[in-house]
Amino acid sequence: MLILNNMEKLCTQCLYIGHEEAHFYGNFTTESILWGMAFFFALAGAFETFLWIPATIIFFLALLYSIGSYTFKACVCSKCHKDSMIPVNSEKAQQIIIEHGLIAPDVTSKQDQRTIVGIAFRSIFLILTTILVIFMLYKHFE
Ligand SMILES: [Zn+2]
Structure with missing residues (x-):
């Protein structure tokens, strides 16, 4: 059973197979x-x-805070939180899988719903705020 989703990764530390966890520093x-x-x-400025x-x-x-936290993003193993995940279809990962007789668990791609809502919410705020700031500055300097 070595046919795996391309998105999945193997942790060389704890042998976990699955998705990486994205950690935002912000x-x-x-x-x-x-x-x-x-x-x-x-x-109010408008x-x-x-x-x-x-x-x-x-x-x-x-804006700087958002850019900063998106730039300094680390992908870590969602089980042991170490930065040691490699793609499952890589040669090294296949070797480890065979060596340890690992069977990839059935990981259906589950996204954190809260994060999606949070990001969407933040994007709306970002766009609205940008429009308002442009409008405000235009009004002030025209
Ligand atoms: Zn791990």
């Missing part, structure tokens, strides 16, 4: 709060253009 709550604040200030300075600063802070 804190999800911090990011949500930053975007919430950025959105609030941008919305009406009261004197708020353009704090609104722009918070917008860039949130």
Whole structure:
């Protein structure tokens, strides 16, 4: 049974076969709060253009935080949390699988629903805030 999903990986540390876990270095709550604040200030700034300075600063802070946490992303084994996963279809992985007589578990691709909702929610905030900031700056500098 060596026919496996291409997306699956083998952990050379604990011999776990499955999907990697993506760890974002950024804190999800911090990011949500930053975007919430950025959105609030941008919305207020769209009406009261004197708020353009704090609104722009918070917008860039949130943006930098998001970029930072997406850039410094680590993929680790979802069982032992070590950065030691290799693709199952690689030669080394196949060797380990044969050596240890491993059978790949039936891992149906299950995505963390909460993360998907969170990312979608954040994207909406990001887009709305960006539009508001552009509108606010345009209004202020026109
Ligand atoms: Zn592992």
